[in-house]
Amino acid sequence: MTHSLSRRLFGLGGMAGALVVTTNAASAADDTAKAPTQSEGQPKERTFCYVGGYTKHGPPGGNGDGITVFEMDRKTGGLTSLMTFTDIASPSYIVLSPDRRFLYAVSEIDDFDATHSGSVTAFSINHSTGALTKLNTVASGGANPAHLSVHPSGRYVFVANYTGGTVGVLHVLADGSLGRMTELVHNSGPRMPDRAADNPPGNFAISDHSSAHPHMVKSDPSGKYVLVMDAGLDRVYVWNINSNTGKLTPAAVPFTPMTPGSAPRHFEFGADGKKLYLLCEQDSKVVVADFDPKTGKISPQQSVSSLTAHFHGSTLAAGILLSPDEHFLYVSNRLGDSLAVFQVAQDGSLTLVDEIWTHADYGRALMFDPSGSYLYVANQRSDSITSFRVDKTTGKISFTWDFTPIGSPTCFEFLTLPAA
Incomplete structure (x- = not known):
């Protein structure tokens, strides 16, 4: 969220309904020529990148058109726009189903129905072209949903209404x-x-603590628990989920309090479900915690800044991403426009080893391509995606000098499919 004008303030705008195809025959031929060859007898593959963000029907200044489908050049990391699904307002967060057949998106709005709810839309994915087909749209149960996820079983979608x-x-x-x-x-x-109280020196940015503001909801890797980061109440909630009914009941310890005013925003689990990394936006801290898979109890062990000691000024942490091998952790810092690189020790503790400029403004979501060779950043205010090569040995990243233009991007999903 912004420090002076909340991103949750919305104007009225129209919802255009169309699938806009932007690739011409020549560029399609170029993409085919660039595609890496596969071993003989192996099918060729295509990697698609889905990007959502803010449209005019959303926060002031939203420049996006909907959900844009890009194709990734796996040799260079470059993204080529293929089409945009425009019949959706401010799809600020998107997620793929576990079987990769469907995509779900929130619309971060407050006027979907008479209850001032936002909405959630389901799409099927064409596995030959990557195109999206809308299945249906339903109310999210509250205004301005900011996040959604899918249960590992694929049977439930969770949505956080900020x-x-x-x-x-x-x-x-x-x-x-x-x-x-x-x-x-x-x-x-x-x-x-x-x-x-532990804000970075000179930080004038504030987070909205006027009421409850769920910012992320997702299950642990086992699917037994559902966790919610509440940036307004400075709590991390844990619920048990009944996989047969979809009902939630509080865990033995129903919530863990975080530093007052810290605004817990997003989290990452280790693959075994025993280590939890909690990102707080207001004080730009990562809290490393143990998670008990038997009880759902969260036990904080370490708190470390996502900023180097020399940084002074306004900043708000945004995205958090664990490397596939869990040796490194990455955090984006808005306003300060930096990416923090942490080394992860065997016990899960973090050491900041690098900080790099995003080369753009207001970087939010971070995402690896399926190979883990490239790291992408959605830069909301710069209307661009920037990319970085990843050194998998050191965890450090280097700018590719590749900018992909797109209006007000906030989130990604990558999908690799056999070529038709």
């Missing part, structure tokens, strides 16, 4: 479309300070 202060669970039907809401919970708690 302004609405609610978390919803949606049943997924056999065809991938969204059914009824099986659960809707509303967090509550005392008013927290707008700024954390």
